[in-house]
Amino acid sequence: MKVNRLSLIFLLAIVQLIQAQTLPYKDASLSPEKRTEDLLSRMTLEEKVTQLSGLGKGQGEFGNTNVSIFGTPENERLGIPKLVMGHGITGVRSGRDVTINSTYMMTPIGIAASWDTELYERAATAVAKEMVALNQDLNLGTTLNIIRHPLGGRNWESFSEDPYLTSRFGVAYVKAMQSNGIICGPKHFVANNQERHRFDINNVVDERTLREIYLPAFKAAVMEGGALNIMGAYNRLNGTFMCENKWMLTDILRKEWGFKGFVLSDFGNGVQSTVPSALSGMNVEMHGTKYYGDKMIAAVKNGELEESVIDQLLCEKLWVMFSMGVFDKKWEQPKSIVHSDEHQNIALDVARKAIVLLKNEDDILPLQKNKVKKLAVIGTNAKRVNDHPEYYYMQGGGSGRTYHFENAINNPVDEIKSIAKDTEVLYAQGCTVSSKARETSDKKKPKEQQKIKADKEQDKKLIHEAVELAKNVDTVVLIVGLHGGLETEGWDREHPYLPSAQVELIKQVSKVNPNTVVVLTGGSFIDVTDWIDNVKGILYHFYCGEKISQAMAEVLFGDINPGGKLPISFPKSIKQYPEGSILTHPIGYSKSDVSNIYSEGIFVGYRYFDKNQEELLFPFGYGLSYTTFDYSNLLVNKKDNTVEVSVTITNTGKVIGDEVVQLYVNDEKSSVPRPIRELKGFKRVLIAPGESVTVDFTLDEKAFAFWSSNEKQWIIEPGKFNIDVGSSSRDIKLSKFVTF
Numbered sequence: 001m002k003v004n005r006l007s008l009i010f011l012l013a014i015v016q017l018i019q020a021q022t023l024p025y026k027d028a029s030l031s032p033e034k035r036t037e038d039l040l041s042r043m044t045l046e047e048k049v050t051q052l053s054g055l056g057k058g059q060g061e062f063g064n065t066n067v068s069i070f071g072t073p074e075n076e077r078l079g080i081p082k083l084v085m086g087h088g089i090t091g092v093r094s095g096r097d098v099t100i101n102s103t104y105m106m107t108p109i110g111i112a113a114s115w116d117t118e119l120y121e122r123a124a125t126a127v128a129k130e131m132v133a134l135n136q137d138l139n140l141g142t143t144l145n146i147i148r149h150p151l152g153g154r155n156w157e158s159f160s161e162d163p164y165l166t167s168r169f170g171v172a173y174v175k176a177m178q179s180n181g182i183i184c185g186p187k188h189f190v191a192n193n194q195e196r197h198r199f200d201i202n203n204v205v206d207e208r209t210l211r212e213i214y215l216p217a218f219k220a221a222v223m224e225g226g227a228l229n230i231m232g233a234y235n236r237l238n239g240t241f242m243c244e245n246k247w248m249l250t251d252i253l254r255k256e257w258g259f260k261g262f263v264l265s266d267f268g269n270g271v272q273s274t275v276p277s278a279l280s281g282m283n284v285e286m287h288g289t290k291y292y293g294d295k296m297i298a299a300v301k302n303g304e305l306e307e308s309v310i311d312q313l314l315c316e317k318l319w320v321m322f323s324m325g326v327f328d329k330k331w332e333q334p335k336s337i338v339h340s341d342e343h344q345n346i347a348l349d350v351a352r353k354a355i356v357l358l359k360n361e362d363d364i365l366p367l368q369k370n371k372v373k374k375l376a377v378i379g380t381n382a383k384r385v386n387d388h389p390e391y392y393y394m395q396g397g398g399s400g401r402t403y404h405f406e407n408a409i410n411n412p413v414d415e416i417k418s419i420a421k422d423t424e425v426l427y428a429q430g431c432t433v434s435s436k437a438r439e440t441s442d443k444k445k446p447k448e449q450q451k452i453k454a455d456k457e458q459d460k461k462l463i464h465e466a467v468e469l470a471k472n473v474d475t476v477v478l479i480v481g482l483h484g485g486l487e488t489e490g491w492d493r494e495h496p497y498l499p500s501a502q503v504e505l506i507k508q509v510s511k512v513n514p515n516t517v518v519v520l521t522g523g524s525f526i527d528v529t530d531w532i533d534n535v536k537g538i539l540y541h542f543y544c545g546e547k548i549s550q551a552m553a554e555v556l557f558g559d560i561n562p563g564g565k566l567p568i569s570f571p572k573s574i575k576q577y578p579e580g581s582i583l584t585h586p587i588g589y590s591k592s593d594v595s596n597i598y599s600e601g602i603f604v605g606y607r608y609f610d611k612n613q614e615e616l617l618f619p620f621g622y623g624l625s626y627t628t629f630d631y632s633n634l635l636v637n638k639k640d641n642t643v644e645v646s647v648t649i650t651n652t653g654k655v656i657g658d659e660v661v662q663l664y665v666n667d668e669k670s671s672v673p674r675p676i677r678e679l680k681g682f683k684r685v686l687i688a689p690g691e692s693v694t695v696d697f698t699l700d701e702k703a704f705a706f707w708s709s710n711e712k713q714w715i716i717e718p719g720k721f722n723i724d725v726g727s728s729s730r731d732i733k734l735s736k737f738v739t740f
């Protein structure tokens with residue numbers, strides 16, 4: 001039979017197609033392990049290595065050219081899909097493509113101030129769905145670093161100074177992301193707690209401190225949350241860069257914790273070598289190729305690296321991609337889900353629950369709608385003014401922020417007007433929006449100097465206008481604070497105060513009107529000592545999402561009762577933070593070529609202040625309410641090594657409200673220094689006036705153990721342990737003890 005050439009080619013193509021479809025790695029019914037093994041066996045060395053580096057710059061997901069693309073490349077020959085990476089920390093931020101907008105849902109520190117992990121699960125689920133709708137596969141987050149220093153630029157992007165609180169939020173987040181189709185990559189592993197010298201600082205941390213403070217949230221994210229990705233940090237730990245730190249990446253992460261996923265380097269400067277990084281268990285170099293790629297191929301060819309090492313690194317990545325359905329395009333969400341009404345409502349819940357009431361002298365809050373006839377709303381955050389870059393307004397700066405929809409963040413002035421319909425609401429800007437230059441050493445530049453001079457002139461005029469307005473109203477609400485230009489990834493804050501013009505504004509306005517309330521927005525500790533006595537009320541909002549302004553207005557007028565609590569300590573002064581290793585540089589920290597010694601050890605945050613019996617302005621866990629709560633009936637029952645605790649909380653006030661019940665543990669006598677108190681449980685409960693609820697906790701052995709440096713393991717020393725239950729770390733209402 002005569003077969004012409006064309007038919008032969010056609011026939012061959014069909015055979016190839018059928019074969020391709022039946023290739024084992026394309027068969028979704030096979031296990032991820034089998035599929036990985038099969039695909040790997042079909043790849044050349046070059047193809048394997050290409051999968052272990054990021055894409056760099058190129059064409060964005062939705063056709064935009066020349067944007068930074070976050071992800072690893074596709075392989076057309078084998079049909080390996082591109083792995084698209086984005087941030088889902090506050091909303092969605094895909095690569096650096098500003099045209100991809102989403103719901104600005106939350107900030108980590110803000111959601112931590114809600115102390116509500118169920119709410120976080122809902123919020124993170126919504127973000128995960130938006131990520132899927134926006135074609136993302138992997139989330140570069142969230143940040144599980146502990147807030148060690150009050151000026152850290154990324155504090156707003158972290159949860160807390162406490163490992164337990166951070167762990168609970170971390171687990172909730174990873175579960176929400178991965179059960180909705182997004183591979184989750186907690187970061188920056190580990191001891192990444194400042195921005196100065198971020199690419200090469202050497203942090204010296206003893207093992208006990210790592211185990212008790214800096215590692216627990218990552219451990220929980222992996223062991224309880226099942227995180228399938230981890231981002232290796234830029235910094236060095238005890239002399240070794242984190243992206244070539246075998247002790248951390250292999251011995252602890254994989255062997256001890258059973259991590260089965262893959263590690264990404266932090267972007268641009270994470271990976272600092274080829275062979276040591278590969279041997280340490282660093283799978284994928286981001287965000288382009290510096291040390292992997294050709295250098296890796298050369299290392300295999302000249303015998304420095306076994307190809308089996310590359311196979312192992314790739315195996316872990318492919319296994320995650322198969323397990324999470326990336327090859328099979330398993331997850332889909334309609335575009336209409338992005339910024340849907342449902343998601344905006346979740347953002348509203350988040351914003352409401354994240355507000356912390358810090359001061360309420362003479363019960364100035366809530367403002368009475370029928371009593372406040374004339375209200376002045378003043379301040380740089382009361383309305384977004386022109387020099388306030390939209391993306392910095394009411395959020396922190398850097399890669400964690402969201403590219404939200406234009407005007408998604410309403411103005412507090414408008415929200416207040418719509419709530420207090422019978423009140424005359426007047427507005428003044430108050431002062432200029434402080435630039436970074438004004439607040440940092442950039443002020444040396446001539447162009448910046450000119451701007452600073454002009455701003456100062458303008459401030460005089462604006463403060464004068466505000467003072468005149470304040471004289472003629474019943475009450476003043478000053479809405480001030482920080483923004484993403486002042487508090488951001490890339491550099492740390494240089495001082496803990498509000499911008500100087502705002503401090504002047506608060507002082508002058510409160511002098512002429514005694515009924516002044518300050519609403520602060522920010523993502524970390526702000527030293528308020530200089531003016532706190534001049535004002536009657538203070539609300540703190542940790543930039544928590546796009547509905548922040550509505551929530552502020554509702555809390556001011558009592559439509560919502562604030563129930564948030566501080567996830568960080570507020571000492572009276574920054575000087576109360578540890579001297580020495582942390583505060584050497586004018587604003588702290590060591591130089592990059594000098595080791596940054598974590599000499600305070602496990603005594604971070606409230607652990608430090610408690611140990612040194614420092615008086616605080618607002619302790620960790622603190623927050624007021626428009627109602628009052630009574631604690632009674634603490635029961636503690638130890639069965640084997642588990643301790644059951646229950647306590648009754650009664651709302652003794654007049655309005656419905658949330659209380660965050662906190663449980664702290666203390667070892668009465670120990671052979672090593674231990675904290676006076678450590679958070680080991682918390683629950684946020686809503687209680688109607690006159691009603692009571694019973695709150696239960698179960699503590700396992702972990703709650704009582706410490707890391708023994710001698711024995712290299714967690715141990716519980718026999719003796720008495722106090723169980724303290726209260727409404728902040730310094731307001732313990734009831735205590736009982738158990739004996740181990």
Ligand code: BGC
Binds near residue numbers: 140187266267399
């Ligand atoms: C940051 C990471 C971020 C990455 C990509 C790095 O500079 O440290 O947190 O995920 O950039 O934007």
